[in-house]
Amino acid sequence: MSIANKADYQNFTLLSYHHIPSVHHLEIFEEAGGYEMMKKCFTLDPEKIKEEVKNSGLRGRGGAGFPTGVKWGFFSKDRNQRKYLLCNADESEPGTFKDRYLLEINPHILVEGMIISAFALGTQRGYIYIRGEFYEQAMILEKAVKDAYKRGYLGKNILGSGFDFELVVHRGAGAYICGEETGLISSLEGQKGRPKLKPPFPAIKGYRGLPTIVNNVETLAAVPWIMRCGAAAYKKWGTEKSPGTKLFSISGDVNRPGVFELPLGIPLIEVIEKHCEGVREGNKLKAVIPGGSSAPIFTAEIAKEVRMDYEDIAQKGSMLGSGAIIVLDETRSIPDILKWTLEFYHHESCGQCTPCREGTGWMEKIFKRAEQGEGKLSDIELLDKVAFNMRGRTICALSDAAAMPTQGIIKAFRGELESYIKIQMKNR
């Protein structure tokens, strides 16, 4: 067997199999080293696995960056109690397409990651909630799950370990809010995709009122590598507070957009210049949205200084989020970005809590009025105030996700918004 068919655990944690042709086939994945860790983990004490994950410092890759080991620590240790492991594959944050890239080429890395995690957590049942639009990916996943069942890696008494784990792929119907973990749970329960009040948190009372862990695709897919190479090796990458590697989805005005696995803490400018081969057509960099549509925008100046880890981005006023980098060059209009952001969140608010339901609609209306040439300079203040008052007061973080980028744009590009309002008034 050629070296090309072996996994590259040296340079990648998540994409270590991605160079292997047809690695979505179970045999090819397995030949390359896949499912080895699953087998090994069945011989370990589940608590040891949890400890290793905790020591690795892995942080949730769905957006909030909550330490996975800590979340798992809140979970019931009673192995007989009915509990669930849900994989969040709803990936709907604009700019984000890393889970899709991971899954469509290598679905088994997620299946293996889920089996190990389920064994560690003592969950007997798991669901992969996949975004409705990801039809092809869902088919690929379903085939992988089916093959894993055939090999006896899923189902009752897996490989004689005494551990049972049933895994089901469930397709969503295309709503951003179903990516929010409790919205996801409602949807999976057959209800409208509306987030639930917290507390209780899913780890205590989740799917069907039972303890439930929800993790992002990338989070779960990192587990086999951590078990193979160890927490210490994982921490060699990244920073102290942001260990490991991360998938970055890079879109916008670069010469080579795509998904890259890079160590956390990498300078943003290095990502753009080296991995994405620079801003397109030699244009000047104008701004970067560093963590998906919810993340406040960076001006070029800040973008050139920031390092891509949770703490540095936060310190500079934005967030790493899902690791979706949207690069904007000098040809782009900031009001366009704002309009598109406001439309998106207005459309996606589930509407149950008042500040979000009314605020998302109101912000869009204020902008649209300005677009019609009926704006006032004071509308910028109003927009900022509405956004401010949508923050930290709602059931889920969608309200914040709509408010933060709005306030971010006002802060970074107020001048451009002011001239936009004036120009639209003149052109009326």
Add this chain to the structure above:
Amino acid sequence: MSEVEKLPKKMIKLKWNDKDLEVPEGTNLLGAALNNGIKVAHYCYHPGLAVAGVCRMCMVEQQGVPRPFPACNAVVAEGIQVRNDTKQIKDAVEWTLQFHLLNHPLDCPICDQAGECGLQDYYMKHGQYDSAMIDKKVHKKKVQDIGCDVVLDAERCILCARCTRFVDDVTKTHELGIVNRGDHAEISVQKELHNDYAQNLVDICPVGALTSKDFRFKQRVWFLEDVESTCIGCETGCSVKISQNKSGAYRVRPIVDSEVNGFWMCDDGRKIYKHLSTPGRLVGPMVFKNSMFLPVAESEIKEKIKSKNIKFILSAGLSNEEYQSFFKEFKNIKNITLYQLPKTGAEFDGILKRADKNCNLRGAQKAFKLAGADSSEEAMKKMLDTLTSQDALFVVMPEIVYDHDNYASFLSKIKKAGLRVALTTDDMRSEFSDFHFLLPVPTFLEKEGHIINYQNKERKLNKGRSYGASDRNVGDWAHLFH
């Protein structure tokens, strides 16, 4: 109830702003404040429904907790200190109110809820009358008749989800839901309301989105006064209040009574006010002459019954006090029986309503027993079978009748009595034409007294305004026999 539940609950001490509270363990945090007379703006919380936490008006800060949270989604804990009077929270609440008003039509002058509207209360207090929004409001359907005498105005709805939780959790009839997302979300009527508790929706809707067809536009609420009493609609005996003023009685609403009805009442009970202020209420004794009822002197009645054999059929809806005074005054009369309303509908509907419509059967039975009289239906039937022209039969008419056929057949059997006198709270209806005389007695709202419900719990009847001759109760008519 198990023994454990009966044990008094542990008391929890906490602080809300500067006030010390002491409440039973397990109490909802917002409930604890409200029960202690602290005013906290809230729209979605209702103690009788599951927590929704959607209006975001009841936000509080707690020492040691990093983020503000809604008090309605918390339970009390020993020693906690919460505040909702900080600048941060007050600003938040004001803005959330502003968000509520954003798409609200603010048509208070033509809204039936005006005066008891949660929005109006708070925006008057917070001084937010002019919505800062010059942007167009989202328009939704105005007046929709959604069944069971309930009218929906979707534009006024603030999506607190009280009504949907009520039909999902209390009646389990699921007629209402919320469809669409964001600010296009609205109440959708999946099917016409078809439950026996629909008027509670009008009570719990914090704004004028759900109003009662029965009450709509009849009175401005600030012209009404409430009298607390007990529903006489069935043996459940729900605690209620009746809204009235000098021109009449207008509606009945439940009062919280954890032992009997909790937070609700049924739609039958909503109708018990209807006869109180009808224009035809008796103003004094009446005689049936030339096919109509005319005022008559008491002496004429006295004269007529003098030589007769006096018999009485009481109703099972009088107060304990009335039975007592009756049996005291009519000690010498041996022929006394009881008419019981027949059972109607399911024995118990699983919520409140019961088939036995006699609101004070237990009180009646107790009084009969004490007086050595027979309250059984057999005794009453026997009396009816043996009536003769020598008898003067006095019938205390039931105040509320459900089964009119049964009632008519009862009335048809009294005709053998030579003289027939009705003691009634009612007006002069045609079905009384078989009586020679009518005597007015007070309605349930025109007397002080008690009844005993199906659980053997005593509940009070209170005296409100009177709209007819109501100064003499059944026992007071004894002077006719002296």
